[in-house]
Amino acid sequence: xxxxxxxxxxxxxxxxxxxxxxxLVETFRDMVYNTALGIIQHEADAEDVAxxxxxxxxxxxxxxxxxxxxxxxxxRIAVTKALDHVKKQHRKKRWAVVYSLFGEQQExxxxxxxxxxPGVLLDNKERxxxxxxxxxxxxxxxxxxxxxxxxxxxxxxxxxxxxxxSQATIEGLLHRxxxxxxxxxxxxxxxxxx
Amino acid sequence: xxxxxxxxxxEAIMRSLDGAGRASAGDFFFTRLQTRLQQKSSSAWERAxxxxxxxxxxxxGLLLILLLNSIIVVRQVEKLADGTDQASLQAFAxxxxxxxxxxxxxxxxxE
Numbered sequence: 377x378x379x380x381x382x383x384x385x386x387x388x389x390x391x392x393x394x395x396x397x398x399x400l401v402e403t404f405r406d407m408v409y410n411t412a413l414g415i416i417q418h419e420a421d422a423e424d425v426a427x428x429x430x431x432x433x434x435x436x437x438x439x440x441x442x443x444x445x446x447x448x449x450x451x452r453i454a455v456t457k458a459l460d461h462v463k464k465q466h467r468k469k470r471w472a473v474v475y476s477l478f479g480e481q482q483e484x485x486x487x488x489x490x491x492x493x494p495g496v497l498l499d500n501k502e503r504x505x506x507x508x509x510x511x512x513x514x515x516x517x518x519x520x521x522x523x524x525x526x527x528x529x530x531x532x533x534x535x536x537x538x539x540x541x542s543q544a545t546i547e548g549l550l551h552r553x554x555x556x557x558x559x560x561x562x563x564x565x566x567x568x569x570x
Numbered sequence: 571x572x573x574x575x576x577x578x579x580x581e582a583i584m585r586s587l588d589g590a591g592r593a594s595a596g597d598f599f600f601t602r603l604q605t606r607l608q609q610k611s612s613s614a615w616e617r618a619x620x621x622x623x624x625x626x627x628x629x630x631g632l633l634l635i636l637l638l639n640s641i642i643v644v645r646q647v648e649k650l651a652d653g654t655d656q657a658s659l660q661a662f663a664x665x666x667x668x669x670x671x672x673x674x675x676x677x678x679x680x681e
Contacts (some may be wrong), residue, residue, distance in 0.1 A: 494593045499592075504587055506583050526588075526590075562580065565580070
């Protein structure tokens with residue numbers, strides 16, 4: 377989508393044009409969903425977060441000044457909301473552990489099953505599941521940068537615009553993410569052998 | 571697993587997302603989104619009336635109003651009872667000249 381269409385769409389959205397909103401959703405829904413899915417690793421939750429992203433866009437389009445591309449803005453909201461969701465889930469799990477210590481009945485926190493991304497080639501399914509397991513353990517920013525780069529194919533410059541960081545910072549984060557993933561995978565294989 | 575094989579496997583895992591396609595959101599994504607938007611955009615007034623109409627809130631509110639009314643009524647009755655007693659006694663005493671004459675009342679008359 378080029379800048380003119382972006383501008384046109386933004387103007388129409390600001391005027392409350394329902395057709396423009398539908399067009400926006402149809403154009404970007406898979407992009408937003410795929411980003412959320414990469415970070416959350418749960419299909420239903422990712423769809424929920426993707427919808428929340430569009431709700432926020434609908435409610436706050438008036439504040440969008442058009443300095444960045446619409447897609448950049450959407451990526452930014454999606455990443456923030458997906459990371460918030462993961463944090464919330466972790467908090468829930470921690471409280472569930474605390475409650476279980478006091479013997480209070482809580483929903484049982486089942487160990488997360490392997491996540492299989494629907495877009496991954498069949499030959500790579502098992503390996504990708506191992507990679508996603510390791511990805512879960514990365515710090516937020518490294519996780520977001522890795523997902524945007526690997527699953528959405530964004531170059532460092534564009535990721536920088538999404539994350540509001542310099543290209544060099546993004547490259548550094550990507551480098552650290554790869555190193556940390558390798559270390560986690562080595563640890564995984566060491567534990568497998570024991 | 572040999573060290574070399576392990577390293578190769580790790581590299582293969584690192585490349586496992588290469589060429590992955592985009593995951594697609596469900597078929598009725600927009601319909602569900604519209605429903606969510608309608609729920610969210612219900613006006614503040616609708617939300618307030620909805621909250622008030624909840625049985626727990628409505629009953630508590632009603633009980634509070636009744637309690638306040640009872641307190642006010644009891645206080646008013648007490649105040650009225652005190653006031654009427656005094657007034658009626660005074661009126662009765664004046665009617666039948668039952669006031670207790672004082673020393674000053676007598677001196678006024680003699681002068």
